[in-house]
Amino acid sequence: AQSVAQPEDQVNVAEGNPLTVKCTYSVSGNPYLFWYVQYPNRGLQFLLKYITGDNLVKGSYGFEAEFNKSQTSFHLKKPSALVSDSALYFCAVRDNAGGATNKLIFGTGTLLAVQP
């Protein structure tokens, strides 16, 4: 079964420092990986996705993610964190195990706290 794991419940980083939010995946077949961000009491906003091609994917708000097939990871990164980046981040994999649904399967989320 397809799944993603986010091993850190919370990541703390000082403003201006680089940040990394970790995600590992388990899929059969090609992985289709996504990152979403959720601000308090809001829905999910799409940040970026990996479908194929370059292992470094660039997305919204200066975020990027590195796909690593050998380590089955898709870590989210940003060179310089902002206080406004503080939010809940979800990694997700598209279910391509069969059928037409192709629904997203989410990790448990990582709370990013950026201190001023």
Place this chain on the structure above:
Amino acid sequence: DTGVSQDPRHKITKRGQNVTFRCDPISEHNRLYWYRQTLGQGPEFLTYFQNEAQLEKSRLLSDRFSAERPKGSFSTLEIQRTEQGDSAMYLCASSPNEGVGNTIYFGEGSWLTVV
């Protein structure tokens, strides 16, 4: 492109009452999804429509839950005889029909509190 719209944003109801949530997907998106999210958890898949056809339902979707998408446009999610365990945020999402790599876009969610 006005995004995925959900209504109401917040609903407080007494246990045993019925509630209905509405979702308007992005125009021309054939695929529509419902998810449920409880505090501290990631969204969990509930059901999926392709146009008006409901093609998959999660085991999470008990008999008290029903979803429709009658004309392949907006969708409704109804919960009958609500229980306190139904308290959660209900998220609707949509995506274009073609391609497993297409992005799924989410609405702002509908918060349900059952008292």
